[in-house]
Amino acid sequence: MINGIPLYWYLIVSAALFCIGLYGVMARKNVIAVIMGVELMLNAVNINLIAFWRYITPTSISGITFAAFIFVVAAAEAAVGLALIISIYRNTRSVDPEKIDSMKL
Amino acid sequence: MTSELIVFIVLAIISVLAAVGLLSSRNAVYAALFLILNFATVAVLYLMLNAPFLAIIQISVYAGAIMVLFLFVIMLLGAERLNQAAPQPGLRWQRPLAIGLGALLLIQAAYVFITRFNSTTVAPNLIQAGPMEIGLKLFGPYLLPFEVTSILLLVAIIGAVVLTREK
Numbered sequence: 001m002i003n004g005i006p007l008y009w010y011l012i013v014s015a016a017l018f019c020i021g022l023y024g025v026m027a028r029k030n031v032i033a034v035i036m037g038v039e040l041m042l043n044a045v046n047i048n049l050i051a052f053w054r055y056i057t058p059t060s061i062s063g064i065t066f067a068a069f070i071f072v073v074a075a076a077e078a079a080v081g082l083a084l085i086i087s088i089y090r091n092t093r094s095v096d097p098e099k100i101d102s103m104k105l
Numbered sequence: 106m107t108s109e110l111i112v113f114i115v116l117a118i119i120s121v122l123a124a125v126g127l128l129s130s131r132n133a134v135y136a137a138l139f140l141i142l143n144f145a146t147v148a149v150l151y152l153m154l155n156a157p158f159l160a161i162i163q164i165s166v167y168a169g170a171i172m173v174l175f176l177f178v179i180m181l182l183g184a185e186r187l188n189q190a191a192p193q194p195g196l197r198w199q200r201p202l203a204i205g206l207g208a209l210l211l212i213q214a215a216y217v218f219i220t221r222f223n224s225t226t227v228a229p230n231l232i233q234a235g236p237m238e239i240g241l242k243l244f245g246p247y248l249l250p251f252e253v254t255s256i257l258l259l260v261a262i263i264g265a266v267v268l269t270r271e272k
Binding site for chain 2: 006013033037040062
């Protein structure tokens with residue numbers, strides 16, 4: 001326990017953020033909101049990594065390093081995802097994920 | 106009840122409420138601003154976890170660069186309107202069922218966390234997670250993932266340029 005905060009509080013906040021982000025990914029009617037949900041989920045993962053690093057292995061710095069890698073992956077994902085959205089919008093004039101079904105069998 | 110505990114509770118409530126606001130706002134710009142608020146509170150959580158470098162990265166990279174990109178795309182496409190389509194007639198029960206099952210899953214996860222991760226103690230001599238330590242780690246044992254990440258960024262740059270190019 002650090003400063004009176006048990007580890008599981010961080011885990012619960014992180015799990016709540018992850019669930020809300022997952023709902024956003026699956027239920028929103030706008031592709032940009034879907035990508036925002038993905039960002040929220042990656043953020044929740046980062047909270048978990050740093051909380052476990054701080055409470056369980058504070059002498060090794062690997063948890064922080066993994067979190068830094070996740071930052072990079074999130075940035076790349078946002079850039080490519082938004083480029084895809086711009087490209088799709090140019091072709092279909094829509095940002096509704098229901099209408100983007102040209103790869104459906 | 107220590108002051109850190111109070112700060113944590115306030116931050117957690119603001120963070121979860123901002124995430125809910127992200128889901129419930131009709132305007133995509135408001136959703137992006139709620140996400141920035143969420144990222145800022147999470148950055149303060151990183152500070153409380155003794156990771157100041159990551160807190161600064163969170164503010165500058167996430168809340169700065171990535172969200173500016175989001176707002177730019179939202180305004181470029183004119184896609185502010187998040188039309189909440191009415192649920193299909195046959196699927197009306199689906200939303201409350203999904204929310205109920207999700208809450209049940211969260212409660213179960215919270216129970217497991219409380220029973221498994223309750224009695225955790227920390228080593229007294231905590232190392233500082235500054236930029237130098239992270240840099241030594243990145244260029245030492247994690248050199249290969251670091252280089253793979255640079256290739257990933259290169260691929261993302263090329264992909265973004267190719268995907269947004271006019272025919």
